[in-house]
Amino acid sequence: QVAAPRLANVTILATGGTIAGTGATSTTTVGYTAATVGVQNLIKAVPELAKVANVTGEQVFQIASENMSNEHWLALAKRVNALLAQQNVDGIVITHGTDTLEETAYFLNLVVKSRKPVVLVGAMRPSTALSADGPINLFNSVLLAASPDAVGKGVLVAMNDQIQTAREVTKTNTSTLDSFRSPELGMIGYIQGGKPFFYRQSTRKHTVDSEFDVSALQSLPQVDIVYGYANVSPVALDAVVAAGAKGIIHAGVGNGSLAAKVLPSLKSARQKGVLVVRASRVGQGILARNGEANDDELDFVVADTLNAQKARILLMLALTKTSNSKDIQRMFYTY
Numbered sequence: 001q002v003a004a005p006r007l008a009n010v011t012i013l014a015t016g017g018t019i020a021g022t023g024a025t026s027t028t029t030v031g032y033t034a035a036t037v038g039v040q041n042l043i044k045a046v047p048e049l050a051k052v053a054n055v056t057g058e059q060v061f062q063i064a065s066e067n068m069s070n071e072h073w074l075a076l077a078k079r080v081n082a083l084l085a086q087q088n089v090d091g092i093v094i095t096h097g098t099d100t101l102e103e104t105a106y107f108l109n110l111v112v113k114s115r116k117p118v119v120l121v122g123a124m125r126p127s128t129a130l131s132a133d134g135p136i137n138l139f140n141s142v143l144l145a146a147s148p149d150a151v152g153k154g155v156l157v158a159m160n161d162q163i164q165t166a167r168e169v170t171k172t173n174t175s176t177l178d179s180f181r182s183p184e185l186g187m188i189g190y191i192q193g194g195k196p197f198f199y200r201q202s203t204r205k206h207t208v209d210s211e212f213d214v215s216a217l218q219s220l221p222q223v224d225i226v227y228g229y230a231n232v233s234p235v236a237l238d239a240v241v242a243a244g245a246k247g248i249i250h251a252g253v254g255n256g257s258l259a260a261k262v263l264p265s266l267k268s269a270r271q272k273g274v275l276v277v278r279a280s281r282v283g284q285g286i287l288a289r290n291g292e293a294n295d296d297e298l299d300f301v302v303a304d305t306l307n308a309q310k311a312r313i314l315l316m317l318a319l320t321k322t323s324n325s326k327d328i329q330r331m332f333y334t335y
């Protein structure tokens with residue numbers, strides 16, 4: 001008689017979103033209400049979870065993810081770190097609205113102090129819809145969080161049978177099931193037949209190799225994003241500087257080009273000590289340092305391949321450590 005292998009202990013931290021959403025009818029796939037189903041009912045809806053892990057649920061928030069804030073992130077990261085420090089927790093799944101899921105994933109990728117798996121998951125259809133994607137996504141994410149193969153890979157996203165990394169994944173479609181993709185550098189694996197299959201991993205630092213530590217932080221520095229477009233004016237940029245931004249992400253056109261009408265405001269912001277990071281609205285490609293602007297002379301930083309919303313997260317964390325632009329540029333080439 002051989003003893004059954006020990007099942008991993010996985011904690012599901014529920015934060016809301018469509019995966020916990022309900023609609024008026026089975027064909028309601030838009031215009032439903034997000035964040036109404038509690039974590040115990042999410043777990044009850046997928047009895048198959050018990051076959052792959054000992055699952056415990058905790059309702060940390062119940063929100064639509066457009067309302068995710070820096071304070072939510074700090075609370076969530078502290079809870080994740082506390083749980084992963086426990087010997088009886090092997091992995092964590094976080095259920096999340098899809099709108100800002102990639103941001104929470106990247107934030108945790110930089111501040112979780114453990115090699116144990118952390119997997120974010122959401123759904124594009126509410127729990128009441130025909131062919132709802134939440135249950136299979138939840139099942140896949142729990143088996144991924146329970147898998148020794150997911151250890152040390154950084155924070156992962158498991159949706160639509162694919163495994164994506166926090167740094168690369170982005171929401172690419174407002175409504176289709178295959179919305180979560182890493183169009184630039186690619187997904188790293190699949191989940192099929194109850195098993196994860198990994199093919200690649202990120203070379204960028206994360207989790208235990210990260211220099212960021214939120215354990216003593218109650219807030220994060222204000223960093224705002226301003227967008228580039230034809231006929232742009234400096235109105236929005238000047239407003240965020242006047243409102244006290246410590247850093248600005250400029251999501252410029254093309255390779256982060258700066259319009260002549262905006263450049264004086266960016267220069268004056270930098271002279272006041274505001275950190276300026278050039279990113280691109282394009283969505284793919286390296287932001288060339290000293291390409292479309294002389295970053296050395298302007299003392300600006302470039303975002304490398306990070307999109308603007310993830311550049312905002314890295315800059316906030318960077319500003320908790322230093323205001324030295326060279327050091328911050330190093331961080332953008334490291335994480």
Ligand SMILES: NC(=O)CC[C@H](N)C(=O)O
Nearest residue numbers: 017018064065097098099
């Ligand atoms: N598909 C979704 O999860 C979107 C619902 C909601 N806007 C949210 O992000 O929480």
